[in-house]
Amino acid sequence: MSSPENRDSASHPAIGSGQSRYEASVRLSVAPMMDWTDSHCRVFHRLLAPNARLYSEMVHANAVIHGDRARLLAMDPVEHPVALQLGGSEPELLAQAARIGAATGFDEINLNCGCPSDRVQAGRFGACLMREPALVAASVKAMIGSCDIPVTVKCRLGVDDDHDYGRFRAFIDEVAEAGCTMFVVHARNAWLKGLSPKENREVPPLRYDWAYRLKSERPELQVIVNGGINDADEATTHLDRVDGAMLGRAAYHDPYLLHRLDVAWFGGELRSRAELLRAYRPYVQAQLARGVYLKHIVRHVLGLFAGQHGGRAFRQVLSEGAHKPGADWSLVERALAVTESFAYDAAASIPSSATGYR
Ligand SMILES: Cc1cc2nc3c(=O)[nH]c(=O)nc-3n(C[C@H](O)[C@H](O)[C@H](O)COP(=O)(O)O)c2cc1C
Numbered sequence: 001m002s003s004p005e006n007r008d009s010a011s012h013p014a015i016g017s018g019q020s021r022y023e024a025s026v027r028l029s030v031a032p033m034m035d036w037t038d039s040h041c042r043v044f045h046r047l048l049a050p051n052a053r054l055y056s057e058m059v060h061a062n063a064v065i066h067g068d069r070a071r072l073l074a075m076d077p078v079e080h081p082v083a084l085q086l087g088g089s090e091p092e093l094l095a096q097a098a099r100i101g102a103a104t105g106f107d108e109i110n111l112n113c114g115c116p117s118d119r120v121q122a123g124r125f126g127a128c129l130m131r132e133p134a135l136v137a138a139s140v141k142a143m144i145g146s147c148d149i150p151v152t153v154k155c156r157l158g159v160d161d162d163h164d165y166g167r168f169r170a171f172i173d174e175v176a177e178a179g180c181t182m183f184v185v186h187a188r189n190a191w192l193k194g195l196s197p198k199e200n201r202e203v204p205p206l207r208y209d210w211a212y213r214l215k216s217e218r219p220e221l222q223v224i225v226n227g228g229i230n231d232a233d234e235a236t237t238h239l240d241r242v243d244g245a246m247l248g249r250a251a252y253h254d255p256y257l258l259h260r261l262d263v264a265w266f267g268g269e270l271r272s273r274a275e276l277l278r279a280y281r282p283y284v285q286a287q288l289a290r291g292v293y294l295k296h297i298v299r300h301v302l303g304l305f306a307g308q309h310g311g312r313a314f315r316q317v318l319s320e321g322a323h324k325p326g327a328d329w330s331l332v333e334r335a336l337a338v339t340e341s342f343a344y345d346a347a348a349s350i351p352s353s354a355t356g357y358r
Helices: 004-011 039-048 061-066 091-104 118-122 126-131 133-146 165-177 208-217 232-238 249-253 256-266 273-279 281-289 294-301 311-321 329-347
Strands: 027-030 053-060 082-087 108-113 151-155 182-186 222-226 244-247
Touching: 027 222, 027 256, 039 053, 039 256, 039 273, 039 294, 053 061, 053 108, 061 082, 061 091, 082 091, 091 108, 091 133, 108 126, 108 133, 118 126, 126 133, 133 151, 133 165, 151 165, 165 182, 165 208, 182 208, 208 222, 232 244, 232 256, 244 249, 244 256, 249 256, 256 273, 273 281, 273 329, 281 294, 281 329, 294 329, 311 329
Parallel strands: 027 053, 027 244, 053 082, 082 108, 108 151, 151 182, 182 222, 222 244
Antiparallel strands: none
16 A cells, blocks of 8 residues: 555655755755744754754844853754844844854854734834845844854745835845845735734735745845745745745644655655654653653654644644653654554554544
């Protein structure tokens, strides 16, 4: 019987072929996501996608300078290449934070010009910076002057009802003039009034054509498209028009997608979900030995079997057991065993209700 992995391979000739179809310069990225892309998560994503560029959660420049750096800038050496995303709008502070980020070992500093939350607006950074290209340019220039790693920008197309492509390109041009050569374009506007951050990732319409047009008019810039990319074929389609794709929610909720994309774009053999998860074991055990609770680590793997027989059981076993005192790797093995028995039952056509997990 053909497994879902095999079916995917059949529908996409490059997947699982062991050969790269794309140039090494193509960029596969996992989006910065607050509360999600912490160091535990990035280590897991690195196992799945050895060639992806990973991004930290956004950290405000002030927090980098004055806060608990050991926690805020926590990073494991296996994460490379990994970018630190900064929030802020004061060039001097951003420069100082960028210098600290580079000294900590990050490979790239990314400036957030896309977050629409009220708190971020009150601090005059994030998406509202789309209206202040001169300030963004000054910030980028100061950051470039303070560190020797690339400084990049993640932005929207515009804010509110500003749908003027010329203004978007003028923003990019001014920031590029300051030395930024790579832009991640979340290809929709941010609406600063009336929408929550979650709605701001769903309601404003996507316009990938602006990112494509930017790349065709400014071929010297690296343009990475982001927003609403849900599967491997969709991500791959963008490579005809831009330099890469950044995936956020889809990568988090269905992390195996990252593995399939990494293999499709950069080559290598497709590994099974269970094998990839077991490769995470030494890291997890080292963290447990340091006193980290299992629940803080395994929350990032819950989607590994998304869409698979037993995927819900996998989530259930981990979610119910990981917070219990003394929870350790054996819980992960139990979740895998239950999931594997589901796949077996499905192959033998035993209804899931008969096994107790629904
Ligand atoms: C839980 C969550 C937290 C996010 N935090 C950040 C952040 O810290 N910085 C940022 O630039 N974008 C943040 N985003 C936006 C994502 O980086 C991305 O631009 C957005 O989700 C659209 O991509 P997607 O459709 O692939 O998810 C966040 C998104 C989510 C779902």
